[in-house]
Amino acid sequence: xxxxxxxxxxxxxxxxxxxxxxxxxxxxxxxxxxxxxxxxxxxxxxxxxxxxxxxxxxxxxxxxxxxxxxxxxxxxxxxxxxxxxxxxxxxxxxxxxxxxxxxxxxxxxxxxxxxxxxxxxxxxxx
Amino acid sequence: xxxxxxxxxxxxxxxxxxxxxxxxxxxxxxxxxxxxxxxxxxxxxxxxxxxxxxxxxxxxxxxxxxxxxxxxxxxxxxxxxxxxxxxxxxxxxxxxxxxxxxxxxxxxxxxxxxxxxxxxxxxxxxxxxxxxxxxxxxxxxxxxxxxxxxxxxxxxxxxxxxxxxxxxxxxxxxxxxxxxxxxxxxxxxxxxxxxxxxxxxxxxxxxxxxxxxxxxxxxxxxxxxxxxxxxxxxxxxxxxxxxxxxxxxxxxxxxxxxxxxxxxxxxxxxxxxxxxxxxxxxxxxxxxxxxxxxxxxxxxxxxxxxxxxxxxxxx
Numbered sequence: 284x285x286x287x288x289x290x291x292x293x294x295x296x297x298x299x300x301x302x303x304x305x306x307x308x309x310x311x312x313x314x315x316x317x318x319x320x321x322x323x324x325x326x327x328x329x330x331x332x333x334x335x336x337x338x339x340x341x342x343x344x345x346x347x348x349x350x351x352x353x354x355x356x357x358x359x360x361x362x363x364x365x366x367x368x369x370x371x372x373x374x375x376x377x378x379x380x381x382x383x384x385x386x387x388x389x390x391x392x393x394x395x396x397x398x399x400x401x402x403x404x405x406x407x408x409x
Numbered sequence: 410x411x412x413x414x415x416x417x418x419x420x421x422x423x424x425x426x427x428x429x430x431x432x433x434x435x436x437x438x439x440x441x442x443x444x445x446x447x448x449x450x451x452x453x454x455x456x457x458x459x460x461x462x463x464x465x466x467x468x469x470x471x472x473x474x475x476x477x478x479x480x481x482x483x484x485x486x487x488x489x490x491x492x493x494x495x496x497x498x499x500x501x502x503x504x505x506x507x508x509x510x511x512x513x514x515x516x517x518x519x520x521x522x523x524x525x526x527x528x529x530x531x532x533x534x535x536x537x538x539x540x541x542x543x544x545x546x547x548x549x550x551x552x553x554x555x556x557x558x559x560x561x562x563x564x565x566x567x568x569x570x571x572x573x574x575x576x577x578x579x580x581x582x583x584x585x586x587x588x589x590x591x592x593x594x595x596x597x598x599x600x601x602x603x604x605x606x607x608x609x610x611x612x613x614x615x616x617x618x619x620x621x622x623x624x625x626x627x628x629x630x631x632x633x634x635x636x637x638x639x640x641x642x643x644x645x646x647x648x649x650x651x652x653x654x655x656x657x658x659x660x661x662x663x664x665x666x667x668x669x670x671x672x673x674x675x676x677x678x679x680x681x682x683x684x685x686x687x688x689x690x691x692x693x694x695x696x697x698x699x700x701x702x703x704x705x706x707x708x709x710x711x712x713x714x715x716x717x718x719x720x721x722x723x724x
Contacts, residue, residue, distance in 0.1 A: 342531075342645065343531075345527075346527065346528055346531050349524040349527065349528070350524075350528070353521070353524065357519070357520075382539060384535055384538055384539035385535055385536070385539045386535070387528075387531045387532055387534075387535045388532045388535045388536055388539070390528070391528040391529065391531065391532040394524070394525065394528055395513060395525070398513055398514060398517065398521055398525065399513055402517050402521065
């Protein structure tokens with residue numbers, strides 16, 4: 284929890300009002316975007332050392348990432364960790380039982396189920 | 410004002426005569442093929458434009474096109490139903506999927522709808538690949554029969570053209586009616602519209618179902634025209650291309666979506682010679698349009714251009 288983090292919360296709740304209170308929206312958003320992309324690049328480098336590197340390798344993780352973020356709750360870091368573990372388990376077990384080709388179908392079914400049952404996710408707030 | 414309306418009608422009439430007589434003065438079959446693809450792409454683009462008009466971004470239009478295409482060709486190949494029946498069933502199937510997805514996600518605000526539509530493309534692709542016996546696996550469905558009575562490309566062109574004109578008429582009238590105004594309201598200020606007493610989630614679902622039904626119908630014609638469909642056609646890239654058509658034509662404008670589809674399909678075909686650089690040029694073109702003309706082709710003020718040209722002629 285640092286100053287920039289509070290600014291993120293402020294922008295998420297009301298960007299116009301936070302800019303009136305002196306938050307530089309563009310700068311704070313750029314910092315968040317930069318940190319997020321840096322982490323994604325780090326994960327990509329780790330993934331590349333296990334799997335094959337190709338231009339379309341980002342598609343499957345993209346769907347996973349969206350699902351995990353919704354599963355954990357939008358904007359919650361702890362929720363993302365929890366959601367990542369849950370989804371990873373679901374995907375692996377389903378892939379073992381039903382075959383790997385249907386794995387993205389299972390992820391999507393999970394996504395639909397969360398949206399029906401609890402759209403805010405594990406740790407999300409309204 | 411009346412004079413202007415007569416001029417507009419005359420323009421529409423000339424354009425209609427022009428598109429209906431294309432096979433008479435062009436005998437090149439490649440041009441006919443290109444015209445068929447333009448017609449289908451226009452249908453896909455205007456159906457997405459209606460969804461964009463209400464302020465929702467659908468990343469999964471290819472899924473609905475694919476659903477229509479697969480339904481129609483499966484019924485035609487495995488059951489043996491004629492095209493004139495499978496065509497409508499394809500539309501209904503796409504509409505039902507859209508209703509299911511829309512009912513769940515369109516009531517929620519935020520990115521849920523976009524993510525779900527994005528996921529749907531992947532899911533359909535994985536289902537089509539996983540069930541080899543039913544959907545043919547990665548190689549898809551082959552030997553889809555053409556519609557009875559329509560064998561040549563010219564006849565197909567008229568089928569696609571009439572379908573395109575009907576759907577354009579439907580979508581254009583919808584966007585100009587009070588229903589279309591409500592769609593615009595959803596994009597500009599949904600809260601105000603809800604306060605006025607509009608059931609916004611119901612409105613959104615209706616719009617989504619109409620748009621996806623037409624996408625499914627277009628997918629059915631596409632499948633029967635190509636004669637062979639596979640999961641590799643209906644991927645994320647098709648959805649993105651349709652979004653690019655709408656973005657270049659002007660987001661949320663039916664006429665703009667149609668113009669963008671015509672323009673980009675022809676440009677894309679011309680760029681096939683450069684091979685891999687095609688998508689690069691596509692991307693550069695899109696960025697250029699966004700920077701120079703943020704409203705897309707629909708925002709060009711033709712009257713102003715005419716006046717500018719007149720001024721130049723005088724000077």
